Amino acid sequence: MPAANIRGYVVESLLARGYDEPFTLYGLIADSVATDPGRSHVTFTIHPKARFADGKAITPADVIFSFDLLRDHGRPLFGIYYGKVTKVQAIDDRTVRFDLAASDDRELPLILGLMPILPKHATDAATFEDTSFSPLTGSGPYRVSAVRPGESVTFTRDPHYWGRDLPINRGLWNFDTVKFDYYRDGNTYFEAFKKGLYDLRVETDPGRWQTAYDFPALRDGSVVKEAFPYGLPKGMQGLVFNTRRAIFADVRVREAILQLFDFEWINHNYFFDLYQRTASYFDGCDLSAHGVAANARERELLAPFPGVVRDDIMAGVWTPPVTDGSGRDRKALRRAFDLFAQAGYGLQGTQLVHRASGRPFGFEILTTTRDQERLGLAFARSLRRAGINTQVRNVDATQFERRRITFDFDMMDYRWEQSLSPGNEQLFYWGSEAADQPGSRNYMGVKSKAIDAMIAAMLRATERPDFVAATRA
Template sequence: MTRPIFAATPVNTPVHGLSAFGDLKYPAGFKQFDYANPDAPKGGIIRLQPGDWLFNQNTNTFNTLNTFVRTGSAPPRMELCFDSLMSGSLDEPDTIYGLVAETVTISEDRNSFTFRLRPEARFHDGSRITAEDVAFSYDLLKRDGHPTFQLILAEMAAAEALSDGEFRLTFSGQQSERTILAASTFPILSKKELATKKFDSGHLQPFLGSGPYRVGRFSAGRFIEYERVEDDWARNLPFRNGLYLFDIIRIDSFSDRNAAFEAFKKGETEWRGEFTASVWATEYDFPAVLDGRVIKREFPEDQRPSFYCKAINQRRERFRDLRVRQAIARCFDFEWINRNIFYGLYRRNQSPFESSPYKAEGLPGPEELAILEPLRGKIPEEAFGEAVVQPTTDGTGNDRRNLREAARLMHEAGWTLKDGFLHNEKGERFTVEYLVNDETFLRISPGFIRNLRSIGIDATIRQVDPSQYQLRLIDFEFDMIDVAFSLGATPTRDTLMQFFHSSTANLPGSNNYVGMADEAVDQLVDIAARADNRQDFTIAMKCLDRVLRARLDWIPNWGSANRRVAFWDKFGFREPKPDYGFPVEALWWYDEEKAKAIGK
């Protein structure tokens, strides 16, 4: 018999924080996070090229300032303008602490959460954040918000303002056990302001926020500046103390990576994560690097599951056969690409949960088999053997052994070679359009396309502009794309559902790009969600990993053990970086002496 959710947290008792398994690091009344620096100066500007983003955000362009809806393209970091009931820490895997809410109280049945709001919490116009604003925000996000919000709030039964300073969030009892960890971090919007505005993507005026930054200057599709709020209501709380120190965070939009790199070389942008191995290996030899004005270094990757892969859209019937996906995977010669294009800087990914304890290794142990055995016959038999790894190649770019096996698999799946291309019994040609939004992929992918065509697949690669690419992802209008994601250190059921659950297979804007709809996978997601301790959760996640790898819905690409970063030497920062996140715009600060030394 499993314990109830948050079993280590007392019911009917106000607490300052929640953790999935009860292991809070910071006590009530703590003053700062350990990774913050209250002695660091405030001021200056960081011109940032972000390597991650949320919701409908786009690094290449933007046409809306509403980042909380499905459509449109918003600039990265809009979330910095909005506060939430609670906030996570970067040195714990699954803990949240009260932000706008000073405390939270769990009900006896553990389906209701009552938040006592801080009376000093304010929007940027000085008006108080009330429980009415919070209730309005949750109803709005559930009804009209981005699929991320809609999925997590699917079992929300009520969002109630009990008084100006007390809010209650109630779930149906069918919610994920840890839904509240995500739900309580959602943005709070002003009910009064939105009473006269549509909540859609047609906004190039920012909504009223309450976070550490507000929107400053911007030009749609070109750049945006976020200005630090001087009279920030939460500036003395531990969530801001020693963090969010730059006066201005500027993000420029670039049509492609080459343009972004050239802007960095000129000093027009000042911080950059480098994701192109050839650039890292050969192009950081410009004068500012050679004379020390630009620092090139590596930081440890976050200790959270991540994956970079090719997503094959199984809403197209021809991709539903596992043998077809295995054949496509065998045409991808990682060894050749890594040696000839990536300078040997990458390793082959094998798992959707790389860089985490959830990546399965070797044969399943007794505890894993106890979960997997009841699913025998519903999951690939390979899930009961050694954890599936992708076949290696001879590194020639044309491994005949792998290509022969790929051809055999396609024939076994019912595809016959005719006039140089594979056809099914209906006479339909097997086609694959590989959709990309950056010319980098045009340089690294010809060998993959050539191998696909060599076995009879009519394969093409198509680059589209960022706006069209975003629209096609939202509506799942593609055959195959590259996808990179980092999940939470302790992924909730809602997060796993976004990628792997049948309920999101046809939800526009979800992250279930492959259209996965498998009852056995759904069961494994539920088993992981019901785990009441970290050990059982890890075991369940390893079982999920084994099945996902055996299914091969996502063909693993490559990854690195470290983050490759370059920046103009005008910043201060504490080391080591936190284990579960690296938001430099919040962690770093402007160092005036360093900036003067390099003329910045």
């Protein structure tokens, strides 16, 4: 099941987030934390009352065990994060210290504070990576009380939870039972909501938002439909080029394909004109470089990498291409053909081919939901106007996940969420090392010394202007 459901409810970390702040942590399993101005080390002291659900006290041995286990057998991002630690040791029966001298990473103490803590005595390292229906033992306010594979997971509140009176837990964990239901597709999921089978829904489909919320429970007030703004970056959803594929290696080819994506037609016909075009991974906040000319600090950071960022982006004037919304924009098609020609492609009859080799140009769009498939088919129609043979392959969630984590796709739909405090996770998204690490989110396969250097500058920044400049750069 998703880690997001286990974290917090069942398994806790040394520190916990305050969600009304960008990245501020408060004591949970640890009741104190200490570091030096250079953040070359961090020391956590475990709360004297901290206990796992089986009553065993949490010790430094459990913290060190969890660190080693997640670094060596956890998700790839744990290996990236925890690999920066030079040494970890128990100072006494409540205190554990991490040495970070070589990391040059000011965020790392916070990342370690969010490490899930698992019981050494109740966790088998040899089978940790195996799929299992046996619940984890944690220290959180809930225990896993029922598992129905493929259907639901139920948590029951632990009446003996050790941390009930901690300040960070005030007002939380009020329900005796929390049940997570799982559905195979979006339509079934929505129909279950209409029948009252679950209580809270976040709607992500503009079409459904506009047309489907007209049912008895909403009309009689039992269901409340509400839209509200939020202050986080808007994230980025799009079709990902896998540049590990030779067909997408040339940036001119990728830009030509971008010209053929008719956002205006899709937004009007599928999404009721409710979407805005994404132009940055940090749209909607001061970390976005879109529409902002590079300042002196950003230019200084990028100076060792001349030409790596286009002039129109540096000048703050670049925008995504705009079509006439007809679905048959000839100007966009002409721009695409010009770029394809520069990259060595041309039409042979009605088919786009590589002129030197005669190889037809074509690729596959991988999808797993009906909404993704509908978007892929619309894009494929536009691509065929340019002589590009595009196949849309819709697969089940298990196959999609397997192909995604092994980068076995040409193009796929994905969404990156961002926060107001980007940090180490950016290495997992765009870092050169992550490009070759199965399970990372560097799906496009980018390898860039400039990107690696900007992430490093972000992680060592001590002042907000330097942090913003590195993120924009």
